[in-house]
Amino acid sequence: MLSVLNLVLPFFGLIFLGFFVARINRQPLEALGWMNTFIIYVALPALFFQILSKTPVAELTQWGFIIGCTASTFLVFASMFFIAFSRTRRIDESTIQGLAAAYGNIGYMGPALAILAFGAPAAVPVALIFCFDNTLHFVMTPFLMAVSGNDKREPLDLAFSVLRRIFGHPFIIATILGVGAAIFGIEPPVAIERMIDLLAKAAAPCALFAMGATLALRPLRRVPKELYLIVPVKLLIEPLLIYGVLNMAGTFPPVWIYTAMLMAALPTATNVFVIAQQYGVWVERASSSVLATTVFSIATLTMWLYLMTHDLVP
Template identity: 55%
Template sequence: MADIFGLLLPFFGLILIGFVAAKITRQPAEALGWLNTFIVYAALPALFFKLVSRTPIEQLTRVDFIAADLAATYGVFVLIFAIGYFVRRNTLADCTIQGFAGAYGNIGYMGPGLALLVLGDAAAVPVALIVCFENALHFVVAPTMMAIAGGDKRSIGRLAFDVFRKVIFHPFIVSTALGFAVAALAIDTPLVLQRLVDYLAQAAAPCALFAMGVTLALRPLKRIPVEIGYIVPAKLLLHPLVVYLVLAGIGNFEPVWIYSAVLLASLPTATNVFVLGQLYGVWQERASATILVTTLLSVASVSLVLYVVKSGALPANLFP
């Protein structure tokens, strides 16, 4: 466990530093804007480009891995949505945000840094694929569900165009697509460009984790939703378990790919879930509470996942 603690201390320590700094300095939420812009439009895209462009192209075309991961993640989404809609009798819009709270992990800000720290460079490709394809599908599902619920007043044509534009031009997607192109064409990038990309990529994890801590400090816990009783265990325990069972059940993937997917699935609810709730005016405070609670409890749950992964207790093939 000492090794696990050593891995997690700098990781969650950066979140804690951001949290404390925000409490001490009492900067307004708007002050975080430019840091988030740097993370989303420069640092993380540089990291994804670096990871993908330096990978053999045959490793980047694992459609089976992408499909299995998405199926597992949206299996959890459908379960939480169904509980909210059929058992709790919540609105379709509320259930949509609840579903994302249980299945949309903080894979962008927390995923790359943790996976590469724990699993090394071999985790680069599965992490990049998961982050890009899960985010792309989230960008499609969220507005579609809200349009069905009546919370999105755009016409079908306008909605489809806006969703397409958001997916195609998102910095994560663009940088990964460029990485695919460089890898497929075996382009030798100039040394000066490699150095710039490396500098930006090195800043991605510390800046993202610090910003996450600040964000948590700026969203105090105001309301504990009843739904948190099943959403939290679904996100922190059920989601990684389902991802593992699906991928290991198929049994056609390298162990590091499975462990990367499980590790990313164990991460707490993404801050984007609050952004979605705020955008559509539904389940906002409760989404904020879910993010805070899952993040705090993830210190223990992620430690558990790391212990299981590092101990070799997870076979990569359930049916050898």
């Protein structure tokens, strides 16, 4: 148990440091702008490129794994969407609630935690899950918002916007470049390689610190009733579902299944709040979902890591 705590506590310690510093320093949320830019456009793309460029090509075409993980995410999203729609009869609110239950913090927390927990073999499943889960969310959200009437753009403009979000996202670009480098055996010059390595090492600390600061500047003012369902679905049911689906989808190395479960068990991504703010719907409750799932994930992630690292998951 001590080894698991030694693994988890530094991560949540960085989030707490960001939270604590933001509370005592009282900088506005906009002050995080350049740090978030560095994380999203430079540090995390460098990490993804570094991982994928050194990966054997055969490991990047595990379609059973990709379909199993993406289908599990979609099932969680669809289930929460229809539960919310049965209560609200609003597609836009139901979409954000579905994202809160299905869209984990796979960009900020996922890569570093999975690699630290399971070693270098976890890097490939992390990258595959990130790439295809984000594509799923980037396609579903604008489509459903357009259906709800919240997004007034023309269909062609909407389609181009979706494609831009997918293929213009720095993480997706880094993934494509990394896969290309792996296929063609391209190695950057030594100086560039060292710079990529420095940036990749900065990704996790900066991302977790920024996440903590963001949570501090968006306090939980009340507990929406939806959280009583979203929190257990996100932190407990989704990893169990992905475990079952992957065991039916094929035979994969245990590290891949554990990594997929860990990625599924991560708290709600801060992107859900950003999307809610973009469309002006369910904004405060989206912020509450991010904060609540992050707080409860301290216990649930510790539990999942203990079970997986002590061979208690069959």
